[in-house]
Amino acid sequence: MGAPRRRSEVCDASTVPGRLTRFTADGLTFDVRDEGPLDGPVVIALHGFPQTSASWAGVVPNLVAAGYRVLAPDQRGYSPGARPAEVARYDLARLVADVLALADAAGARRFHLVGHDWGAAVGWTLAHRHPDRVATLCAVSVPHPTAMSRAFLGTQALRSWYALAFQVPGLAERVFGARGGEVVRRMLARTGMPDPEPAVRLLTDPATATGAVNWYRALRLPGRLSTGRIGVPTLYVWSDRDTALGRRAAEGTAAFVDGPYRFVVLPGVSHWVPEERPDELAGLLLEHLDAHPLER
Template structure:
């Protein structure tokens, strides 16, 4: 790819992912991964600051969120596929190694990319989400209760009906009640309300497929992380138990730093300055 080219889409296995590619084309690359029910705009206050600091910033709308990447098989949403989407993005950008940043479900993907595709990762910053193994460790120490909504999301069809009824009233309450501002709530609810196009799933069904795919047998998971890692979490996050936050250290072998914030869950949208500071302060691994 020529140095002046900027990505707007990436194609993998017939799927087309929307991408925002900003900052110096030859700067150290940072990949920003969103969660549910966000899209790449979750980082609208983060990406310009990183670009101004000399980073090349790659922000995809992930599988199920890009209109051109909504396959209709649950197996297409297992973690291995989500990780390989990130690798495909790096390949398309001509980037050998990147600092990977993830929030919410994007944090789960980031943990897995850093552990399973470590040669492609120079550093890791995870926002909110404990290491998946730490969450399992903490299930009976508060995490099961905080993750109870996941079982509801895995039911067929009913979550879509309930979340989007009355102009998405229930989804709006879920997001605003967990601390997200009205502007982002409106945007995400509108995005999740998009109907099916051609043979693809509707937007919310595709996004919920990440949860439903947890029941698909797949031995691919996040392992121990050896690259420099910063874990940023809100001490008032309603979705993650303190026990899971604390247990995350067991799964990072490389340099590790924890940054607790007096905040809730939605760190890219509500604590952009702290996110940027954490990313810039995380050292990169050597060649």
């Protein structure tokens, strides 16, 4: 049986005992949105670039209504108290440790994990390295890292041109700030982002821009995209109008998942699935969670 369906009361997180608004890891302080019943099965939702936990705003109410407790952090580089300057501090091992610290702060020995974009990349690695903590994985947009690496031999390299440009020190920050953010606003609009303004505000703030781009600059660290096979139940959602991530890596992901696996293609949808199709994504996620309930 799936998780019990119950609607939780809306309340002020800052006044509820046990409700999280912040947690600490690696000497940093992270902001987190904590919604749903405190005794519900935990779902940790990881945002991507250039976003925050607000990108899950359309998805979370559906999960909360179904009885899940959803923890959505503003990840490293995005939370004001968690913006280290050193690129090495954006290593995947540290990003994974941030999520485990959040789960520990919430008292969640095991949890469901959903991630979009870079959040999915963290999710793949976490599910591989800590299958004892991850009950299920839902990756949105970004494929398994090994499938991604192999696709670079084809057209994926052209789709990911910006990741190479971000390696030039200071270049991304200058582009983001150009013409009051108009350049980046138009770039994001061309990718299909429904409302670019929150992302524009992030990227025109020099502190946030550097933290966000450091995720890409850390790609040059040894073993950055080294992720093994996945044994936990996995749902992978990809959209066929994603300008950043092509079909080859998406379809190749199945070869790296040993556990129960479902691959869903959303036709006519851009890269920004959580904002563009929140109800549809939530429905797929709830089917996934119901099929693989978290043992209490």
